[in-house]
Amino acid sequence: MEAAGLADAGHPLLGAAARLAGGTGPLFTGRISARSHPWVADHRVARAVLLPGTAFVDLALHAGGQVGRPVVDDLTLREPLVLPDGGAVDVQVLVTDDGGASGTLTVHSRPATATDDNGDEDAGWTLHASATLTGHAAGAGQPADTRLTEAWPPPGAAAVDVSAFYDTMADRGYDYGPAFQGLRAAWTDGDAVYAEVALAALPGGAGAAPVPQADGSRYGLHPALFDAALHALVLAGGRQAGPSPDPAEGSDAVRLPFAWSEVALHRPGGLAARVRISPVPGSQDAVRVEIADPAGAPVATVGSLVLRPVAAASLGSRRFHDALHHVDWTVLPPAPATGDTGRQRWVVLGPDPLDLLGALTRAGGRPGGGPPGGV
Template sequence: VAAILDDTGTAGHTLGTLRRGEDDPSRLLTSLATAHTLGLPVDLTKVLAPTPTVDLPTYAFDRRRYWLTAPAHQVRDVSAAGLQDAGHPLLSAAVPVADDQTVVLTGRLSVRTHPWLADHVVGGAVIVPGTGLMDMVVRAGDEVDAGQVGDLTLISPLVLPATGAVQVQVRVGAPGDTGERTVTVHSRPEEGGDAEWIRHAEGLLLPQMPDPAVVPGEWPPAGAVEVDTDLDAWYAHTAEAGLGYGPAFRCLRRVWRRDDEVYAEVALPDADAAEASRFGLHPALFDAALQAAGPGALLGNPGDADGAGWLPFAFRSVALHAHGATRLRVRLRALGPDTVAVTLADPAGQPVVTVESLTFRPVAAGRADEAAALRRTSVFHLDWTPLPAIEAAAGNTTRWALLGDDPLGLADALAAAGHPVASHPDLAALIDTLDAAADVPEVVVDLRAGPDADPSRADADAHDAARDALALVQRWLAEPRLEQTRLVLHT
């Protein structure tokens, strides 16, 4: 009908509401939308079901995000890029290298995509636990049918930045004469593709699997005495010393001690247990099993009186016998002042992980800032750094100098508080008065609160303000007599 009316030559527009192959509601809404674009009054609220609306942000720095956040481990179809899906929460893709038997597994880690990692803090820095590196290596071994980790040494901590992400590579070398393969773990910041790769771990994968260790049938074993330690208080103490465990890593439930052995029960929080099946052994659960050495006093003194505790350093002969555990029975047997043998079993007593020997290294509270210094990010951002409060002693006065006009009345307020105040039109005038050390003020305030801005001169005013501030700072740094004076810019 619409086509026939168009052929009559009558002025106006005709909009059809039925068309073969299209459903009626979509066709009708399309025609109404077309009418709207032609300037006809169309009230779509009469035909559309009411839906809630969202206020759009007024400007870019409104401190609210309106974009959808992708699930933590959602990745694109890596097969489209010629890769193989690694099927692991910490590793996304596997790449068999052409003309070689080398395999590289890659991943991307951040505190946003893997928020549970933020619960492992050393010296104020978020560090991927050594058990996380071990689980990635075990997954790499599965890729090449090397079921045992012969040894793995942790060389440097893998630190996650507060913002941004790191790229991770687990590289498995070609097999040797007896089937053994070298393995390394590297990372680099995601921002800046030319950043240097950092090696975090290196070791050896073996093709044969050792026989599972015998797990005691009686639990807890006869003669084991439960350790009378408040685990919440113990976690709080380690946090104060620089080794912080958040909710995901606070999995210790009970601890027993017998001679040179410690037994424990650990369980993942419900929020993390749902994802345990995607790991060989969830790193937080494995880490908590090793934590039992702390309340059980199995290891020697960390070295300093204020030692924070121990972290894994070198694994030897590690075998994973079952995947996806959420609860464990733990047996740690001391082999030396800093070395233990580890046997982990499920609640039914079936073996899960065996470690022939695990050597720890101490984390000293006094050196915890070294870990924090390893944070890295190539994206600069603004941040507030709080200054320690200074308590003014009674009767002490501070010499002040004010530059420019004083619309805030600072001079009167400071004088009323008993502080000497001098006013100057600008920095040059202040410098001209510095004849003796007694004339040097302790604080100089440059008052830059001017009249209301003229919107038509916003760009020019911004350039003028930046240029004036630069000139002020350059002149300030060039005056040696003001080295001990604090400069305050009030805008």
């Protein structure tokens, strides 16, 4: 890697990093598939495997930390990243830092080894997320709510039965596998929801044993654990109720994380966490998310998170294996021998620089006429 002028990216979803000339970097690259990161296959929404929005946030936090911009001031998810069945996507994370108070970040992907019809290796890139990175942001970095650090569960909060939670979610289009079934317990107290989440044993590759839970320590906050923390949104009620579809948005609508603000990571997330989700004052849609470790020490804060509805059918249309068309040659059985080439029909498609039409005519063929005998 060093011989190619690249460095270790330092993140499990990324393979290499390069400093671009002119001080505009760094650029991080990686390749993601259900084979290389089997736990991703458990994040299935409307029958499509999506890279969770929390993965984009963790990538942004990691990249920002490399350039002294550890806070994600805002991040917008512009397009879901649908992983192709049996295939992989190449990912590029670019940080542009002009030396000012903030930097910008973009995340692009394309099907692995994709080119356009002219062999252009720059073809097929999709912008999935853009973000602004800062050294600090108002509200970011504040300690988690004190009720996460005091007696647990929070005194006076009402327990919520979550035993059938993921069965209900599956009925709504969120068919999460074991790696994303991390919600263990929940309580409500007014508009606030408290929850316990844990990182399940992550699936290994084909024929392999599950990856140890310690894999979570390789991330700032493992996307599966972070995603499980957001599942408590469903219990919050109102418009900020996370993945719960709203009939007004369409019978097949699913709600996905869209806009993140003031996201700060205080320490690596580990294997389990306490969570508090509460409405942002003055907003009907945004919620604040606070995450602490099992002892109550702050792990991460999200100043504001907004979700948006996405038509379930549109996720299927974004699948790479449906979007890319390939030419295939179908061999047809030979026409029965008649001894009369004049009774066979031949068709010449497109320009005819070799004068095939004339050759067929001179050989006794009947282009465009007679019963079908060949093409």
